[in-house]
Amino acid sequence: MRFYEVLLxxxxxxxxxxxxxxxxxxxxxxxxxxxxxxxSEGLALIITLIxxxxxxRNGVVLFTMPWxxxxxxxxxxxxxxxxxxxxxxxxxxxLTAMIYSLxxxxxxxxxxxxxALLLLFSLGMSGTTLAEDVFVFYIFWELMLLxxxxxxxxxxxxxxxxxxxxxxxxxTHLGSLMVLVCLITLYVxxxxxNISVWMDQAQALSSNTQIFLILFFIIGFSVKMxxxxxxxxxxxxxxVAPMPVTIILAAAMLSMGTYGIxxxxxxxxxxxxxQSFAIWMMIAGLLxxxxxxxxxxxxNDIKRIIAYxxxxxxGYILFGLGTLTSRGMQGAIMHVVYHAIVKALLFMVVxxxxxxxxxxxxxxISGLARRYPWLSVCAAxxxxxxxxMPPLGIFNSEWMIFAGGFDSGISTVLTVLTLIGSxxxxxxxLRFFGIVFIGEIKxxxxxxxxPRSLLIPTMAVTVFLIIEGLFPxxxxxxxxxxxxxxxxxxx
Amino acid sequence: MSGxxxxxxxxxxxxxxxxxxxxxxxxLRLSNKAEAILTLVVLSITLSLLIYGYINIPNLIxxxxxxxxxxxxxxxxxxxxxxxxxxxxxxxVIGIMVTLYSGEYLSRDPRYxxxxxLILLLIAGLMGMFISKNLFNLFLLTEFVTVTxxxxxxxxxxxxxxxxxxxxYLIMSSLGTMMMLxxxxxxxRSTGEMHLDKVLASxxxxxxxxxxxxxxxxxxxxxxxxxxxxxxxxxxxxPSAISGxxxxxxxxxxxxxxxxxxxxxxxxxxxxxxxxMIFACFNMxxxxxxxxxxxxLRRFLSFSSISQTGYLMFALGIGFYxxxxxxxxxxxxxxxxxxxxxxxxxxxxxxYEYYSGSQNIDQLSGIGTFIxxxxxxxGISLAGLAGIPLLAGFIGKWLVFSAAFASGDLFAxxxxxxxxxxSVISLGGYLPVLVKQYQPSSTSQxxxxxxxxxxxxxxxxxxxxxxxxxLVVIMGLYPSPMINxxxxxxxxxxx
Numbered sequence: 001m002r003f004y005e006v007l008l009x010x011x012x013x014x015x016x017x018x019x020x021x022x023x024x025x026x027x028x029x030x031x032x033x034x035x036x037x038x039x040s041e042g043l044a045l046i047i048t049l050i051x052x053x054x055x056x057r058n059g060v061v062l063f064t065m066p067w068x069x070x071x072x073x074x075x076x077x078x079x080x081x082x083x084x085x086x087x088x089x090x091x092x093x094x095l096t097a098m099i100y101s102l103x104x105x106x107x108x109x110x111x112x113x114x115x116a117l118l119l120l121f122s123l124g125m126s127g128t129t130l131a132e133d134v135f136v137f138y139i140f141w142e143l144m145l146l147x148x149x150x151x152x153x154x155x156x157x158x159x160x161x162x163x164x165x166x167x168x169x170x171x172t173h174l175g176s177l178m179v180l181v182c183l184i185t186l187y188v189x190x191x192x193x194n195i196s197v198w199m200d201q202a203q204a205l206s207s208n209t210q211i212f213l214i215l216f217f218i219i220g221f222s223v224k225m226x227x228x229x230x231x232x233x234x235x236x237x238x239x240v241a242p243m244p245v246t247i248i249l250a251a252a253m254l255s256m257g258t259y260g261i262x263x264x265x266x267x268x269x270x271x272x273x274x275q276s277f278a279i280w281m282m283i284a285g286l287l288x289x290x291x292x293x294x295x296x297x298x299x300n301d302i303k304r305i306i307a308y309x310x311x312x313x314x315g316y317i318l319f320g321l322g323t324l325t326s327r328g329m330q331g332a333i334m335h336v337v338y339h340a341i342v343k344a345l346l347f348m349v350v351x352x353x354x355x356x357x358x359x360x361x362x363x364x365i366s367g368l369a370r371r372y373p374w375l376s377v378c379a380a381x382x383x384x385x386x387x388x389m390p391p392l393g394i395f396n397s398e399w400m401i402f403a404g405g406f407d408s409g410i411s412t413v414l415t416v417l418t419l420i421g422s423x424x425x426x427x428x429x430l431r432f433f434g435i436v437f438i439g440e441i442k443x444x445x446x447x448x449x450x451p452r453s454l455l456i457p458t459m460a461v462t463v464f465l466i467i468e469g470l471f472p473x474x475x476x477x478x479x480x481x482x483x484x485x486x487x488x489x490x491x
Numbered sequence: 492m493s494g495x496x497x498x499x500x501x502x503x504x505x506x507x508x509x510x511x512x513x514x515x516x517x518x519l520r521l522s523n524k525a526e527a528i529l530t531l532v533v534l535s536i537t538l539s540l541l542i543y544g545y546i547n548i549p550n551l552i553x554x555x556x557x558x559x560x561x562x563x564x565x566x567x568x569x570x571x572x573x574x575x576x577x578x579x580x581x582x583x584v585i586g587i588m589v590t591l592y593s594g595e596y597l598s599r600d601p602r603y604x605x606x607x608x609l610i611l612l613l614i615a616g617l618m619g620m621f622i623s624k625n626l627f628n629l630f631l632l633t634e635f636v637t638v639t640x641x642x643x644x645x646x647x648x649x650x651x652x653x654x655x656x657x658x659x660y661l662i663m664s665s666l667g668t669m670m671m672l673x674x675x676x677x678x679x680r681s682t683g684e685m686h687l688d689k690v691l692a693s694x695x696x697x698x699x700x701x702x703x704x705x706x707x708x709x710x711x712x713x714x715x716x717x718x719x720x721x722x723x724x725x726x727x728x729x730p731s732a733i734s735g736x737x738x739x740x741x742x743x744x745x746x747x748x749x750x751x752x753x754x755x756x757x758x759x760x761x762x763x764x765x766x767x768m769i770f771a772c773f774n775m776x777x778x779x780x781x782x783x784x785x786x787x788l789r790r791f792l793s794f795s796s797i798s799q800t801g802y803l804m805f806a807l808g809i810g811f812y813x814x815x816x817x818x819x820x821x822x823x824x825x826x827x828x829x830x831x832x833x834x835x836x837x838x839x840x841x842x843y844e845y846y847s848g849s850q851n852i853d854q855l856s857g858i859g860t861f862i863x864x865x866x867x868x869x870g871i872s873l874a875g876l877a878g879i880p881l882l883a884g885f886i887g888k889w890l891v892f893s894a895a896f897a898s899g900d901l902f903a904x905x906x907x908x909x910x911x912x913x914s915v916i917s918l919g920g921y922l923p924v925l926v927k928q929y930q931p932s933s934t935s936q937x938x939x940x941x942x943x944x945x946x947x948x949x950x951x952x953x954x955x956x957x958x959x960x961x962l963v964v965i966m967g968l969y970p971s972p973m974i975n976x977x978x979x980x981x982x983x984x985x986x
Binding site for chain 1: 879889892893915918923926
């Protein structure tokens with residue numbers, strides 16, 4: 001086994017070591033726990049970056065180890081270009097959330113458990129993206145859910161948190177079960193749990209089975225993506241969760257559904273069978289986009305406004321996937337990344353606003369721009385970013401998604417409607433910015449400055465957003481190579 | 492008397508052990524803990540004999556003279572049973588844990604003297620039910636199990652509620668055995684035979700009625716809906732250790748004794764499989780919905796036990812209906828893990844009750860911060876029962892799913908959907924209980940402003956519960972060895 005292959009599981013092992021250390025050192029102070037968390041997550045990031053070298057050379061890095069031989073299950077991880085995009089997004093978002101946690105009150109009590117759970121949450125996501133064996137995939141998939149439920153349950157705000165956590169758990173678990181049904185159907189029919197074996201053999205299944213599986217996979221993963229009308233867990237979960245957890249939920253976890261759709265139904269089955277779902281995916285995407293935007297417009301709680309905007313943005317992604325064109329799907333993958341950055345930024349801004357004002361209702365807050373110019377610059381860039389203003393990232397990805405829509409030739413009307421619907425994003429974005437940052441200063445008593453420990457990471461993300469938008473080259477090439485990984489050359 | 496004495500050797504050791512222990516404790520005035528240790532010795536000897544039997548299964552079963560007793564009319568006859576060996580190993584292991592646990596659990600009870608011999612007799616009776624080839628003998632042994640079990644359930648006879656539970660079990664179970672007696676009448680009337688292998692040669696309508704009676708009798712003892720009404724009362728009020736043993740092993744093993752008898756009496760595999768699958772759906776639904784909002788911890792666990800009986804029946808049903816070996820392996824594995832997880836759940840619930848004097852979920856909320864270790868164990872048992880990945884329950888769920896899909900039939904898929912619905916509903920039951928351990932409510936004994944006296948948990952309780960927890964985790968992380976065992980045993984399931 002080569003050096004790089006041994007390095008690959010390090011992405012999952014270092015967070016586990018971090019978790020063990022944190023659990024043993026249960027009484028660590030918040031700063032100490034944070035250091036351990038950040039170091040172990042940072043090591044995972046460094047390994048991912050080192051692995052870029054063999055990835056560039058071979059196109060894939062594979063690690064395999066026998067686990068349950070009599071069920072033909074092995075512990076197999078693989079890093080390819082597609083998983084790289086999602087992995088990097090997820091690790092960076094987690095790191096941001098960990099650093100951001102330092103500046104606010106979440107995790108003051110039971111700090112080491114808090115960081116341990118953040119690590120487990122991140123581990124769940126990185127394992128999901130890396131798993132090449134479905135058994136391993138599902139375990140990480142559930143780990144991601146469990147860790148996030150516990151985070152909401154223990155550190156969430158408000159008295160309803162246990163109800164919200166239960167609702168979140170049950171609804172997303174239903175989605176997971178649909179995925180599990182598909183996974184086991186394939187596992188039984190093919191007799192292997194290895195995804196690369198599936199990619200060779202799944203197309204031989206009967207057409208009816210394929211269609212059933214595609215449907216279940218797409219619905220199951222759409223629950224995680226919070227596509228309308230399966231989004232009902234999202235607004236409450238995002239509102240109740242502490243801000244760093246909300247950042248991870250919105251910026252990283254939602255996109256795991258996208259990864260699932262690309263990895264399973266799209267990669268496994270023949271395009272003709274997926275084709276029959278294309279228009280439905282586009283319609284669901286459009287509905288989600290418009291519904292999320294309208295709800296964001298109607299909400300008065302600033303955290304919920306941004307939460308509903310996620311429903312809307314996931315709509316674009318599903319629409320892009322539904323076009324089934326290379327441009328649309330590249331756009332969708334890029335949108336995942338850009339959305340992660342923008343959404344993290346917006347939630348960080350909202351977190352600071354709630355922190356300084358102590359309010360969450362838009363009516364009670366206004367005119368913050370005069371008092372906090374830097375914060376309002378970040379907020380403005382975030383709002384412009386989400387509205388698709390060039391040269392900020394989302395402009396690029398939306399462009400490609402719409403281009404894909406026109407390319408596909410499925411329905412020009414739908415594409416035009418989506419294009420028009422995107423105007424709603426501008427409306428709710430500007431409404432948010434206008435009310436909160438412009439006008440007379442409300443509430444009267446405000447601290448002089450925003451806490452620096454919160455503002456600095458926020459500004460860093462803002463800068464990162466601008467850079468990403470200006471240089472979309474590497475991301476685009478990864479997306480292209482990632483799609484080549486799953487479709488071969490057939491697209 | 493002919494044949495191999497070693498078939499009944501483990502049962503003989505258990506029974507003679509029971510009497511010797513009783514006498515020794517009585518004469519030497521041994522303490523509760525000393526009696527528990529003596530019982531452990533007997534159980535360990537039995538376990539080693541059973542493991543020896545497990546290794547020798549192929550030699551034992553293929554021998555033509557591999558029987559004990561005589562097959563003449565009126566004679567009793569025992570023959571080795573591979574499934575029985577497996578299930579009894581599980582039963583004895585759980586029995587060992589229960590005995591260890593009772594070393595502390597019964598220390599406040601003046602009547603401990605009878606308790607351990609009764610446990611030994613209970614296991615011996617179960618063993619007899621597996622190896623007995625004679626219907627009348629089977630009936631007697633079933634009664635034997637019923638009586639010992641109800642004595643154990645009503646063990647704390649100074650509590651009115653315990654007497655009630657024991658009485659309820661006695662009445663209901665006797666109804667079940669009466670059904671069996673009725674079945675024996677029909678079989679004997681038609682064939683003039685009691686020996687199962689001889690009945691097999693000539694099944695007719697009378698023997699089929701007999702088969703149905705046996706089916707009903709065993710269903711009652713296994714707690715199949717709608718004959719499940721005794722379950723919550725009994726498991727809720729028996730001593731916790733006994734609830735663990737009954738819910739985990741004894742009642743579930745009835746599902747494995749029943750099929751060979753019903754099949755030999757002329758029931759077809761399809762009929763048996765169909766019955767099991769349809770009633771499995773009722774069990775799963777009733778168990779998981781009634782589990783929600785139960786105020787008492789052990790009542791809650793009892794209803795979850797009903798749904799697990801359903802899961803087991805589902806796996807067995809697929810096996811019989813479609814002749815699928817894979818489903819039988821799933822059923823055996825499921826039996827193993829349910830035994831471990833269920834007894835773990837009852838034993839750790841017993842720890843709560845023992846130290847706090849309450850089994851009300853609300854009053855117990857927040858207990859996790861005071862006794863973190865038992866709370867962790869209890870949490871793992873619930874998570875395992877809920878089928879959370881990396882714990883044993885998930886492997887079981889995966890195997891049952893695979894079996895249902897391997898059948899590829901609509902009937903199995905419909906039942907699978909019920910299974911899925913039930914597992915989601917039961918999540919809604921497990922999760923709040925799990926969380927309440929750490930979140931004190933206003934009525935809790937463990938809320939912040941109340942002073943709680945320090946609780947030091949006895950090692951006698953922590954060790955068995957810890958071992959069971961470890962088993963749940965190990966079988967979840969590395970199930971290969973156990974799957975090998977199950978795959979080895981399963982070929983005798985296909986009879």
